[in-house]
Amino acid sequence: MMPEDKIRTTVDIFGTTYKMVGTFSQTYMKRISAYVNENMESIAKANPRLDSQKVAVLALISMADEFFRLQAKWDAYESEHSQSKQRIEELRKAFELTEEKERGMSGQVAKLQQRIDALSAENERLVEEAELASMSWAERVAEWEAKYNAAASVSASTIAALEARIAELEAERVRREEALAASEAASAEERKAEGPAAPAPAAPSAAAGDEPADPSLLEKYHKLQEEYAKLQTEFNEWIQLTQSETQ
Numbered sequence: 001m002m003p004e005d006k007i008r009t010t011v012d013i014f015g016t017t018y019k020m021v022g023t024f025s026q027t028y029m030k031r032i033s034a035y036v037n038e039n040m041e042s043i044a045k046a047n048p049r050l051d052s053q054k055v056a057v058l059a060l061i062s063m064a065d066e067f068f069r070l071q072a073k074w075d076a077y078e079s080e081h082s083q084s085k086q087r088i089e090e091l092r093k094a095f096e097l098t099e100e101k102e103r104g105m106s107g108q109v110a111k112l113q114q115r116i117d118a119l120s121a122e123n124e125r126l127v128e129e130a131e132l133a134s135m136s137w138a139e140r141v142a143e144w145e146a147k148y149n150a151a152a153s154v155s156a157s158t159i160a161a162l163e164a165r166i167a168e169l170e171a172e173r174v175r176r177e178e179a180l181a182a183s184e185a186a187s188a189e190e191r192k193a194e195g196p197a198a199p200a201p202a203a204p205s206a207a208a209g210d211e212p213a214d215p216s217l218l219e220k221y222h223k224l225q226e227e228y229a230k231l232q233t234e235f236n237e238w239i240q241l242t243q244s245e246t247q
Contacts, residue, residue, distance in 0.1 A: 014040040014052060039063055166235070169228045176224060180217045 009026040010019050011033035020029050039059040044050065050058070 013037045014044070014055065016052075036063070163235075166228065166231060169224060169231065173221070173224050173228065176217060176221050180221060183217060 006021050006023060007026060007029075008019065008021050009029050010017060011030055012018075013033055013036055018033070020033070022029060036059065039062055040052075040055050043058045043062065044055045047055070047058070
């Protein structure tokens, strides 16, 4: 450092004037001087018999003790600061690890959310399919009911028609039996009226299986019986078919 860079100042310490030269500011050097002067005056007041040299030595010892105490506090502070820095570094690493775990958890949460969305969509699709299936089943049931009602209606009308036809055939059969009986009775009366001169063989009874007096009536009667039996068979088959379709 160049001589012109040095700072000079005059201070008073314990009654003696000193000229100080240094690189510090005058304010700082006067503060140091005032501090030394206060220490020496404090020791001198406590020990008035001591000379200035001993007061100065004791002041130096006091300031040295104060220095070492401050140095110890500084070392403790440095140690605590170092531990704090280490703790801060550990916390920083733990925080970074936590952030990394959170990022991993965020990815897992996103995947889980996607899975939940997919399952929700699948559930909605299944619900829609179930509703459609239920509607289709209801439509099929309604269709079956309509077919059953239609079959029942047709069966009822058909049965009524068949029963009416059977009744007609039954009436026709009775009428023809009565006509056959009347014809046989008339034939018998005619044979009786002719007398014994022209005897004729008695006409066998229709009930006994012989030919009647009017073969056409007997033929019609047999045809009527066959038609009646056929109609009765068809009627029974229709009833069985209707019952099997409606079950």
